[in-house]
Amino acid sequence: MPRMIFVNLPVTDLERSVRFYEALGLRKEPKFSNDQAAMMVLSDTISVMLLSHGFYSNFTSRPIAEPRTTSQMLLCISCDSPDEVDRITEAAGRTGGTVDPATQGQREGAPMYGRLFEDPDGHQWEPMWMDPDFAAKGAHQTEAA
Structure with missing residues (x-):
């Protein structure tokens, strides 16, 4: 299996961000999306994870x-x-x-x-x-x- 990269971005308005990235040509992967996060597929090996600020904060103690x-x-x-x-x-x-x-x-x-x-x-x-x-x-x- 090829190595993949997931770019995790904290966003203030998840739906707005999903629409933005869809307009750029990325595809939302429903299997890994919910009301706090959306996986936007750029290629077979690269995805952009859009994470609400609250959800993003679960992964780091550093300020956004x-x-x-x-x-x-x-x-x-x-x-x-x-x-x-x-x-x-x-x-x-x-x-x-x-x-x-x-x-x-x-x-x-x-x-x-x-x-x-x-x-x-x-x-x-x-x-x-x-x-x-x-x-x-x-x-x-x-x-x-």
């Missing part, structure tokens, strides 16, 4: 971070094309997410293309496409910040 004012992670999702990056990002903007307009850059000829958006609770996502030939070359030098 405010995603609009802090950053603990950036959730990057691979896409098959720059058009898919735009489709997901635009769907996020139409269904209650916040799109970062500064990330809509050049597409033509660029080896990578990505954009940023926040879900309705402020969790940051980055749909990203990378040219397969560029990716095959491996790690690249980065410029100093």
